[in-house]
Amino acid sequence: MDSSPLPPQIAINGVEFNVTPGQRPLRVDGCITICELFQSRCAELGARTAHREKDLGIWKSYSWADYWQHAKWIGLALRKLGLQRGDVVSILSEDRKEWAWFDMGIQGVGGIASGVYTTDSASQLKYLINDSGSRFLIVEDEEHLDKFLEIEDEVPDLLKIIILENEGLHDLNHPRCMVIEDLYALGKQAEAEEPGGFEAELALARPQDTALLVYTSGTTGQPKGAMLSHENILAAIEAGARSLPTFASDEQLCFLPLCHILERDVSIYFPLAARCTVNFAESPETVFANLQEVSPTTFTAVPRVWEKLYAYVQILIQDATPVGRMAFGLALKAGAARAKFTSAGKPVPFGVAVWFWVWDRLVLRNLRRMLGLDKLRRGGTGAAPISTDLLKWYWAIGVPLVEGFGMTETSGLASLNTIEDNRIGTIGRAVDGNDIRISDDGEIQLKGLNVFQGYWRSNAKTAETFTSDGWLRTGDMGHIDDDDFIIITGRLKDIIITAGGKNITPAEIESRLKFSHFISDAVIIGDRRKFLTALVMIDQENVEKFAQDRKIPFSDFASLCAAPDIKELIGSEVTAVNADFARVEQIKDFRLIDVLLTAEDDELTATMKLKRGLVEKKHGHLIEDMYN
Missing domain, CATH: 3.40.50.12780 (ANL, N-terminal domain)
Incomplete structure (x- = not known):
């Protein structure tokens, strides 16, 4: 198929790859x-x-x-x-x-x-x-x-x-x-x-042939077809094998x-x-x-799935006996003490390890077995931001969950945390064969053999996606710390500039809200406004249980959202999140979206992310009500 000489190879888990990531011709087992x-x-x-x-x-x-x-x-x-x-x-x-x-x-x-x-x-x-x-x-x-x-x-x-x-x-x-x-x-x-x-x-x-066409789910406009070549996918395979070993x-x-x-x-x-x-x-x-x-050994999911598993456990805890709740609290405390070391790739002190060993056998091992995570060597999350508190919770129950970053345009992979080299709150380091830089305006940009060929039948959109010197524009803002870990602070297009001129990236506030097992998703509002507000989607299952346990009457989802006690419940969750942010970043008011959204609805992408523009447009009356 290819007459060029084979580059030097290195074996990883029984699979041979080019010694130098990104080297052409890229070969996987030849x-x-x-x-x-x-x-x-x-x-x-x-x-x-x-x-x-x-x-x-x-x-x-x-x-x-x-x-x-x-x-x-x-x-x-x-x-x-x-x-x-x-x-x-x-x-x-x-x-x-x-x-x-x-x-x-x-x-x-x-x-x-x-x-x-x-x-x-x-x-x-x-x-x-x-x-x-x-x-x-x-x-x-x-x-x-x-x-x-x-x-x-x-x-x-x-x-x-x-x-x-x-x-x-x-x-x-x-x-x-x-x-x-x-x-x-x-x-x-x-x-x-x-x-x-x-x-x-x-x-x-041939390596440069287009192998697949992946339409971006996108949060604005019509989907665009990203052309990915054989070489793009092999580059993702190579990077994944080096960073996320699978057997x-x-x-x-x-x-x-x-x-x-x-x-x-x-x-x-x-x-x-x-x-x-x-x-x-x-x-x-x-x-x-x-x-x-x-009971998979590796499991990768979008944040919403990890959030639902967490919410399910919270329901179980609420239904447990006082002794059961106390035992889980102590087990979680022991797990959190151990996770401070394991999630950072550091050795666990003997006393902490023993403390965890006891509570793991009494409580946490059974919890993982009940969730189907008992054999899990590594969990992965990507495609949307995830709460750092949620990551810490999974590490605490003995589930090593690492976050990565990728786009359709990068063949799904650009940066990764690993079990051994992990920093919660970041999207990891650039995968082998990928170069990442931060532009003057704070945008994360990257280059590598995994970067797509362009958009199907759209040279203009392709040109907009690349810089003049050939780097892919991700649309994400962020910075790289001294150890080369990448921190995303938000989307360029999502930056909120308040009436007072303060620049706010809503992603972190929204992630903190979603850590509540009563909140499914949230959109922060405030561009050119005097203060921040939020549109909130409640978690139907958990909020319904809350209402049933307290005999709060409701007949459907809309009436559930309208119940004063439910508004008070979400208000307390918002207040708790506000405590961790500066005054200008605090949410002054909120409204509940009283329509149960699914992936069939225009407001949600297929990966269950709210489309900010459509949400603001469809629920504009709620927004104006908060400001009027």
Whole structure:
């Protein structure tokens, strides 16, 4: 595939990488493309388990040989149906083994895989299909097929729609639709007609070829398609292997949307290097039950998931007996004393270690087992800011949780804390092969082989994203401390300049509010205003329990938010947060968003981040009420 001489290699956990990170040609176990690495792993591992998935309540295993065979059939069938090298295929499905099979099959014949969030509306699907010029659409079931049928006349470039589950669709007779079994049959036919055809296509891939198109969920404007090459993803694989070691014996749980680059890395690309096993959650709603069943050795999630687990524990504590609450308090105190050392990579004093050992066996070990975190070697968080108090709490219960930073435009990875080299309150140091600098106006900018090729069909937006000397603009403000740890202070576009001229970055205040198990999210308001206010989303489960325990009447979510006792509860949480900030940074008033938001709502991104601009616009009447 590549005639250039092999650069010097170094082995990490049985995987060989270039000695110098960022060195070209970038090689992982001698492979220079994702396709080549996929082929190598499947040939090496064969009958070993690659994936597990539940079928009728039973976990079933699927081997690397299954992975290879199905990807081959998919790739050959799509090519036979008209897929050309460089064409885009959109995948609209929840996480499942077929997502990975299609990803590898599409890339194997030179196509570009593009994920679509299952929460997207039919109109959003139309935009993504037409913007990407997709030639094929993969849909999971009848529900997602309905979105296509609603817009079918407005997406004329689609050649075929492939359906993964045909329950309720046995009578479907549509010229552009086919079921997955028929696609496999077509692939088998193509393989028989042209033995070695898939392998020949794999060999045509080059490091600079666009491998996938990832649309940014974005908090403003229409999504932009970020083009990521084979080299970009291999650079992320290399950086991840060096900083976040994963072993062949590791078990992982895949549950975040695979169209998001973080989960795509963790559950499809990184396992290619690590040879580990990926378990697919049944659905986003069952993730905590599946977490208990799988007990993964590594687990990466967005902050909202870690916040929900914390909130769940708070409910358990409230329901515990006085003795149970006292025991947990003492155990947490022992864990916090130990965490001061472990979270900073320092040796634990003997007395502190013994104290923790006792309470770990009495309380904390059982708690981790109940949460499904008992085998966890490392937890990861990213994609949004997380409260430092929350990080400290997890370390205190014996769950080493480290924060990292990445963007779609950096192939999901730019900086990381590690278990051994961790500083809470930072996003870690730049990963190997990545350079990070702070611009004159305080923006974090970076450069490396993991930085994307640009935005699909948008040279103007691509140019805006890079500086004149080729550094990627992240849009995040921050600084680098004396030990090269990076601290994010906020988003450039989110800076609040009060009427008094004071510059305030709201991210830290919002993170502190979200540490309350009664608050799901918050948006700080105050630009060109005399003081700060906040729009608050309550945590439905915890606040409902609070109301039920105190016999506070409510009939629905809106009436819950309107209850005076609930407003008083949130007011006390706001007051507690205010105590840690300067007067000019304190929240003088707040309002509760009385609509229960989900990922289907425009105000939330697929990773459950509030879209500040839309929230301010849709709830402008609440804002004006606070200032009038």
